[in-house]
Amino acid sequence: MGIIVQKFGGTSVADADKILAAARKAIRTQQQGHQVVMVVSAMGKNTDVLVDLAGQITSNPPAREMDMLLSTGEQVSVALMAMAITELGSKAVSLTGGQIGIKTDNSHTKARIQSISTERMRKHLDDGHIVIAAGFQGIDDDFNITTLGRGGSDTTAVALAAVLQADACEIYTDVDGVFTTDPRIVAEARKMDRVSHDEILELASMGAGVMHSRSIEFGKKFGVPIHVCNSASFSDEPGTVIGLHSESQDRPVSGVALTKNEAWISLADVPDQPGTMDTLFSKLGSVNVAVDMIVQNVGEGGKAEISFTVLESDLPTTLKAVNIVAKDLGGVEVTHEANVSKVSIVGLGMATQTGVADRMFRALADEAINILAITTSQIKISALVPRDQAMKALRAVHGEFELEKQPGDRAAFGNKSTVTLQPSPVDVVDRLQRMEDLTIDDIQLDETQGRVTVSQVPDKPGIAAEIFEAVAAEEIMVDMIVQGTGRDGLANVSFTVPMEAVSTATEIVRSVAAQMECGPVTSDPKIAILSVFGIGIRTHTGVGVRMFQALSRADINVEIVSSSEMRVNVVVDADKGPAGLQALQAAFADVIG
Numbered sequence: 001m002g003i004i005v006q007k008f009g010g011t012s013v014a015d016a017d018k019i020l021a022a023a024r025k026a027i028r029t030q031q032q033g034h035q036v037v038m039v040v041s042a043m044g045k046n047t048d049v050l051v052d053l054a055g056q057i058t059s060n061p062p063a064r065e066m067d068m069l070l071s072t073g074e075q076v077s078v079a080l081m082a083m084a085i086t087e088l089g090s091k092a093v094s095l096t097g098g099q100i101g102i103k104t105d106n107s108h109t110k111a112r113i114q115s116i117s118t119e120r121m122r123k124h125l126d127d128g129h130i131v132i133a134a135g136f137q138g139i140d141d142d143f144n145i146t147t148l149g150r151g152g153s154d155t156t157a158v159a160l161a162a163v164l165q166a167d168a169c170e171i172y173t174d175v176d177g178v179f180t181t182d183p184r185i186v187a188e189a190r191k192m193d194r195v196s197h198d199e200i201l202e203l204a205s206m207g208a209g210v211m212h213s214r215s216i217e218f219g220k221k222f223g224v225p226i227h228v229c230n231s232a233s234f235s236d237e238p239g240t241v242i243g244l245h246s247e248s249q250d251r252p253v254s255g256v257a258l259t260k261n262e263a264w265i266s267l268a269d270v271p272d273q274p275g276t277m278d279t280l281f282s283k284l285g286s287v288n289v290a291v292d293m294i295v296q297n298v299g300e301g302g303k304a305e306i307s308f309t310v311l312e313s314d315l316p317t318t319l320k321a322v323n324i325v326a327k328d329l330g331g332v333e334v335t336h337e338a339n340v341s342k343v344s345i346v347g348l349g350m351a352t353q354t355g356v357a358d359r360m361f362r363a364l365a366d367e368a369i370n371i372l373a374i375t376t377s378q379i380k381i382s383a384l385v386p387r388d389q390a391m392k393a394l395r396a397v398h399g400e401f402e403l404e405k406q407p408g409d410r411a412a413f414g415n416k417s418t419v420t421l422q423p424s425p426v427d428v429v430d431r432l433q434r435m436e437d438l439t440i441d442d443i444q445l446d447e448t449q450g451r452v453t454v455s456q457v458p459d460k461p462g463i464a465a466e467i468f469e470a471v472a473a474e475e476i477m478v479d480m481i482v483q484g485t486g487r488d489g490l491a492n493v494s495f496t497v498p499m500e501a502v503s504t505a506t507e508i509v510r511s512v513a514a515q516m517e518c519g520p521v522t523s524d525p526k527i528a529i530l531s532v533f534g535i536g537i538r539t540h541t542g543v544g545v546r547m548f549q550a551l552s553r554a555d556i557n558v559e560i561v562s563s564s565e566m567r568v569n570v571v572v573d574a575d576k577g578p579a580g581l582q583a584l585q586a587a588f589a590d591v592i593g
């Protein structure tokens with residue numbers, strides 16, 4: 001008999017009627033011949049209410065007590081759900097994270113799962129019970145209650161599905177599935193039939209999105225088939241299947257995401273030498289700040305400019321840490337901008353198609369939206385924009401890629417065998433030992449690219465569009481793009497292209513730069529790109545630090561950096577590539593999967 005895990009989010013258990021409706025769904029699934037594990041979140045906005053209560057007592061609640069408090073929300077829901085199922089005539093048992101044996105580390109409020117025992121759940125399931133698990137919580141080695149971070153019930157659900165080797169993990173929420181963008185913000189957003197793990201990971205970055213990032217990391221690592229569905233719908237059709245494949249092979253862009261509350265920090269006149277990035281990001285890691293877009297551009301006159309974004313709520317802690325580093329380095333000027341948002345386009349298809357970035361930049365330029373920074377990964381392009389223009393930017397980009405329309409080559413729907421990874425049971429048991437540990441899939445050295453940099457780009461809409469339209473017109477494939485705006489309001493835009501295209505790209509861009517009153521265009525006919533990629537790159541904040549540390553110890557200077565959910569790319573001198581690769585392989589030897 002197969003196991004189905006069904007997760008009901010806060011909005012799907014917000015009142016007694018909804019709890020009863022969820023209970024009926026689980027009973028129906030059981031009656032269809034499955035064993036059912038439900039994972040339930042706190043009712044409605046109860047977790048917010050608890051956070052608010054703590055705030056009325058203290059502005060600095062101890063993290064351990066915060067977990068003790070927040071875990072109560074889920075305890076209410078699981079008990080009520082068990083009562084609902086019993087009332088409807090079936091057998092149910094509710095269990096807290098600790099009772100199940102969800103072991104985590106001791107980092108309160110953002111704990112990571114280390115192991116889950118299945119014994120107790122299996123016994124109850126075999127006795128004919130529906131098991132109702134409290135989402136978002138676990139227990140550390142000293143029996144302290146821990147929580148997994150806001151939105152963490154998705155992670156509980158996918159993790160339980162992984163250890164139980166469930167047939168499916170169904171995520172019931174208040175929308176019909178995963179949409180091309182948040183349907184509450186953009187009315188034209190369209191529900192996707194399927195979406196790949198990598199795409200949704202990029203779409204869900206920094207907490208923006210329908211799923212908790214770490215749940216997708218689990219789904220990918222352990223091959224759990226995930227279906228996102230609407231809890232209010234009576235049909236059994238899965239809303240969106242999250243698996244290996246994208247909805248369409250042809251489309252360059254599958255979805256668009258907005259991270260609304262970001263802040264931008266810029267360090268100017270930073271000594272352009274090995275070790276600087278390491279110092280800065282180690283410091284930020286030590287105060288637990290997750291860094292989002294990192295932009296370091298090629299330095300001039302021995303000085304570089306490093307910029308990055310963090311969630312706005314982390315700005316005070318970040319500035320404090322950055323000012324200490326700036327003082328230690330000497331002569332570094334720190335500026336920041338609080339009211340910014342990040343708009344990202346995501347799609348597996350863009351890795352192999354030219355002319356994607358320029359369409360995004362043109363759509364923004366046509367709405368007179370200024371781009372403050374750009375970073376890219378293989379399947380994502382992010383642009384930082386003023387927050388008051390963020391909604392307009394999101395709609396413009398969604399429209400530009402016609403995401404409201406069904407793709408012509410829509411993939412066959414819901415065929416499970418095409419979405420599951422099917423790892424061997426031995427492999428799963430092996431990997432479950434430390435469930436949420438960082439796994440590096442690979443470290444690569446790309447020696448096929450060269451770099452072009454346009455300096456002193458005026459801070460006004462449309463220039464990035466002009467530059468990349470000109471490059472796309474020659475059908476040159478652009479890989480990394482990095483743009484950051486400095487304290488003088490002028491930006492540097494760097495991008496990489498195949499070596500054989502560097503001179504053509506440089507020439508084209510020189511003429512655009514002259515027309516647009518930019519500064520000099522420089523290029524490097526050969527560079528080395530080092531990439532570390534794998535599962536949990538962003539959520540394990542130490543990856544960047546480890547990388548910068550290893551390169552700095554090998555005396556290798558980092559010229560350009562760009563990072564995403566699954567990858568950190570750095571550009572180094574062409575002749576430093578092999579040494580850099582060796583240094584990184586040694587630094588990550590313990591986590592290469």
Ligand SMILES: Nc1ncnc2c1ncn2[C@@H]1O[C@H](COP(=O)(O)OP(=O)(O)O)[C@@H](O)[C@H]1O
Binds near residue numbers: 010041175177203
């Ligand atoms: N691309 C997207 N597709 C679907 N929903 C999205 C997307 N991006 C953001 N969302 C938002 O995610 C919400 C569901 O997540 P959440 O509020 O955490 O639900 P739950 O309480 O069920 O866990 C939706 O109501 C929607 O506004």
Ligand SMILES: N[C@@H](CC(=O)OP(=O)(O)O)C(=O)O
Binds near residue numbers: 008011047073136151
């Ligand atoms: N109740 C927790 C955990 C959770 O995942 O909730 P939801 O499934 O409603 O996003 C929170 O609000 O963060």
